[in-house]
Amino acid sequence: MTDREPTVFESGVYEALCRVPAGKVVTYKTLGQAVGCRSAQAIGNAMRRNPFAPEVPCHRVIPATLKIGGFLGEVIGSSIDKKRDLLEAEGVAFDTQGNLMDKACLLDEVPE
DNA sequence: AGGGTGACTGCTA
């Protein structure tokens, strides 16, 4: 656990994530480009250690497969349906398979 | 200082 403070890298990730408007989602890769990171796994790592939990719209981040994976699809598991509903509430619709229904909800890049 | 992990991605079989 260790409530350590986020590093500059992580802070940048969270900040970029906050720049994502509601009703839109971005892939780990896109978010990485926003912070100057070429690796999406590093982004996932930052999210995994996400000290801001629900404060940061981590549910707004999805894999490049446009499919809900990892955190929203397995770990929480029992709450996955809730997360999906939450995204729909923001304007992001997902299929029963967990795929992004409307690709228009995907943000090609993070705004300033 | 070194090794292992992971909420990922892309290519190939």
Place this chain on the structure above:
DNA sequence: GTAGCAGCCACCC
């Protein structure tokens, strides 16, 4: 269309 392998970066022990 599904499955497996390798590459990648940052954090943790």
